[in-house]
Amino acid sequence: MRVVREEAGLSERRACGLIGMHRGSWRYRRKERNEAALRARLRELAGERPRFGYRRLYIFLRREKTEDGTPRWRVNHKRVYRLYREEGLAMQRRRRKKFRAEARVPLALPTRANEMWTMDYTHDELADGRKFRTLNLMDGYTREALRIEPDTSLPGLRVVRILESLREGRGRPAAIQVDNGTEFTSRVVDQWAYQNQVALHFIERGKPTQNAFIESFNGKFRDECLNQNWFVDLRHAREVIESWRMDYNTVRPHSSLRYLTPEEFAATVAARPAPPRRSSLSTQHGPDRMCRNPGVLTYDWTKNGEQVHRNRQSPDEFQQSGRKDNIQYRLNSQSRYQRRRPVATGQASHKEILHWLCLS
Numbered sequence: 001m002r003v004v005r006e007e008a009g010l011s012e013r014r015a016c017g018l019i020g021m022h023r024g025s026w027r028y029r030r031k032e033r034n035e036a037a038l039r040a041r042l043r044e045l046a047g048e049r050p051r052f053g054y055r056r057l058y059i060f061l062r063r064e065k066t067e068d069g070t071p072r073w074r075v076n077h078k079r080v081y082r083l084y085r086e087e088g089l090a091m092q093r094r095r096r097k098k099f100r101a102e103a104r105v106p107l108a109l110p111t112r113a114n115e116m117w118t119m120d121y122t123h124d125e126l127a128d129g130r131k132f133r134t135l136n137l138m139d140g141y142t143r144e145a146l147r148i149e150p151d152t153s154l155p156g157l158r159v160v161r162i163l164e165s166l167r168e169g170r171g172r173p174a175a176i177q178v179d180n181g182t183e184f185t186s187r188v189v190d191q192w193a194y195q196n197q198v199a200l201h202f203i204e205r206g207k208p209t210q211n212a213f214i215e216s217f218n219g220k221f222r223d224e225c226l227n228q229n230w231f232v233d234l235r236h237a238r239e240v241i242e243s244w245r246m247d248y249n250t251v252r253p254h255s256s257l258r259y260l261t262p263e264e265f266a267a268t269v270a271a272r273p274a275p276p277r278r279s280s281l282s283t284q285h286g287p288d289r290m291c292r293n294p295g296v297l298t299y300d301w302t303k304n305g306e307q308v309h310r311n312r313q314s315p316d317e318f319q320q321s322g323r324k325d326n327i328q329y330r331l332n333s334q335s336r337y338q339r340r341r342p343v344a345t346g347q348a349s350h351k352e353i354l355h356w357l358c359l360s
Helices: 002-008 012-019 023-027 036-048 054-063 077-086 156-170 187-195 208-226 234-250 262-271 315-320 350-358
Strands: 116-125 131-139 145-151 175-178 199-202 296-299 307-313 327-330 342-344
Touching (some): 145 234, 156 187
Parallel strands (some): 116 175, 175 199
Antiparallel strands (some): 296 307, 327 342
């Protein structure tokens, strides 16, 4: 631009028109910004929460207000990222182990609160070398950390006491997703689930990704709490862990909840009108699609995920013969109290099986 004006002796407007540049772009001069206060506040937040990246630190900066209610920092995420890199606050990424690629199955997502709880154990040690465990429970929909119970021993009876206390204060869940640990497969937990009509979903052995919600929570819990603190004794561990749990539910922004806290997300969900519930067998196809004569249904349940046969006979035939039909049910290492989708042994389709089950 400067060369064109000096060599050809053109005006600013004529030269900008020939080059195709806006006159405002040519006249723009960069303004010096005083970012010392913003840099200091960013370093302070990063010191308080060393395992938070620039996205969550940006949310914390946007939350801060002045006395009159206006935002204290007028920044966007790009500016925060630039300062975050210049100050050398970037976290060191830990390399993940490489595993053999397998076909991935999408995880069934809950659609309401208390539809599915998840729980699992984590391990750590005190300053004197003693080992202790924590029982972590969370809601799979609202991502709320319902309970974190640290102790040296957490058997099945202790798990039942914790679940019972949560049921009295929050209500019972429709299902609880767990692994195949001895505490979760114990008789006391199984009996509590049966009495309260709660389905226990057991994941397949060696596949923790099927319980991804609690595994993700365990990673954050270890990274932000267990690895950042030195526990003197069990009492100190309980105080620090409970303080972190409250901070996780009320202060920490959650990326999968549009950077809302679990408590804020639960409040917005509770304010929504409840969607109408639809029956699994709808009447929109006419009365012929409904079960008119269900007969007598008997089940032979197993606990370890083997095939289950279903008998469907009229009351008179049921008293005389015990013939089993050619319909089988398969449990994929799940709860023995939950009915599963039928799998036909022949060439019949799913609709034909449903038609045979519902029509007499």
